[in-house]
Amino acid sequence: MKHLLSALLLASxxxxxxxxxSETSFSGLYGSGFLSNSNLTDNWDRTTLTLExxxxxxxxxxxxxxxxxxxxxxxxxxxxxxxxxxxxxxxLIKLSEDNKVIKHxxxxxxxxxxxxGNAAYLAGPMIDFKVPGAAHFQTSWLVxxxxxxEGVSFQLTAAFRWWFGKKLKQEKSGDPMRRFFxxxxxxxxxxxxxxxxxxxFQPQLLMHVKKxxxxxxxFVYTNKFGVEGKNESVPQVMIRWVL
Numbered sequence: 001m002k003h004l005l006s007a008l009l010l011a012s013x014x015x016x017x018x019x020x021x022s023e024t025s026f027s028g029l030y031g032s033g034f035l036s037n038s039n040l041t042d043n044w045d046r047t048t049l050t051l052e053x054x055x056x057x058x059x060x061x062x063x064x065x066x067x068x069x070x071x072x073x074x075x076x077x078x079x080x081x082x083x084x085x086x087x088x089x090x091x092l093i094k095l096s097e098d099n100k101v102i103k104h105x106x107x108x109x110x111x112x113x114x115x116x117g118n119a120a121y122l123a124g125p126m127i128d129f130k131v132p133g134a135a136h137f138q139t140s141w142l143v144x145x146x147x148x149x150e151g152v153s154f155q156l157t158a159a160f161r162w163w164f165g166k167k168l169k170q171e172k173s174g175d176p177m178r179r180f181f182x183x184x185x186x187x188x189x190x191x192x193x194x195x196x197x198x199x200x201f202q203p204q205l206l207m208h209v210k211k212x213x214x215x216x217x218x219f220v221y222t223n224k225f226g227v228e229g230k231n232e233s234v235p236q237v238m239i240r241w242v243l
Contacts (some may be wrong), residue, residue, distance in 0.1 A: 022055040024243045029217060031236030037078065040230045046070060048236075060087040060106065063159075081113040084157075086126050086140070103128040108140035110157075120146040122155060135161040135181075149193030159185040168208065180207050184217070194224025206240065213240040 019166045027050040034044035071079040089095075089106040108126035113119045124142035130177040131137040140157045165179035184203040191197050199222045208216035221232040 008059040020056040020058065022053075024051075024053045025240055026051055026243075027238060027240040028187075029238045030218060031234040033232070033234045035224055035230055035232050036218075037225075040224060040227060054103065059091075060085065062086070078115055080115070082110065084108065084110045084140075086138075089112075101130060103130050103136075108142060110140070110142065110156075118146060118148045120144055131160075133162055133164075135163055139237070144189065146192060146195075148170075149195060151193055153190045153192030153195075154198075155187060155189040157185060157187050159183075177208065179206070193225070194227045196223040198223040198226060204238065206238065211242045214238070 027048075029048040029050070030046070032045045033042055034046045035042055036044045045068055048069060049068045050065055052063070053064045053069075055061065062083075064083045065081070069080075069189070070170040071077060077231040083086040086104075086108045087106050088104050090104055093105065095102065095105060105127050106125070108122075108124060110122040111119055112122070122142040122144045124140060126138065126140040129137045129139065138159045140155075142155045142157065144155045146153075156176045161181055161183035163178040163181045168179060182203065182205055184201070186202075187200040189198050199220070202217055204215060204217045205212040215238055217234060217236045217238045219234045219236060224230045224232055
């Protein structure tokens with residue numbers, strides 16, 4: 001919990017700059033068939049409450065989220081926290097807004113905090129690509145260090161969103177709002193110490209109505225916790241509310 005409070009304070013400080021955009025949302029998800037954290041067997045029906053915040057300022061952007069699992073259940077109540085901040089090098093390299101391939105380039109930093117306190121620290125280059133039809137397609141190429149594991153690993157993170165369907169009245173500047181969107185992220189991590197390589201993939205398909213979105217998220221986790229052969233693939237129902 002000490003690591004979690006420190007990271008929350010850090011995220012608040014970083015997002016305190018003058019921002020070009022800011023969005024905070026709550027999401028609720030439910031799925032059946034997760035591997036239990038205690039023995040990695042297939043017997044966990046999981047309820048997740050997620051708080052997310054994204055913001056942008058002149059020289060970068062920030063994304064942070066907190067997952068709370070099974071609130072009120074003493075046997076399975078848990079959490080996971082992640083903070084991701086990126087700094088643009090666009091002015092330094094004189095990246096033109098007319099560039100047809102790259103939107104932003106720079107440095108990404110990240111901290112991941114699970115409940116066991118074994119935080120992971122990541123940093124590396126980031127590139128945002130201009131993909132036709134996409135609201136955003138962001139990539140980060142990170143060196144990852146988990147202090148309780150020997151050596152370091154490498155992680156590729158990509159986040160994406162496409163809007164499609166009927167055009168909607170723009171509620172605020174930013175994404176080209178339509179009725180539906182496909183979004184999510186993928187993390188691909190190499191071997192680190194005694195942990196096997198793993199992949200986490202969380203694509204979403206949601207229908208947007210005012211500030212609410214409804215739909216599904218598919219949660220995929222290969223080699224969970226770095227344990228070879230322990231894989232999750234769970235569809236979840238999802239509702240998301242943007243403040």
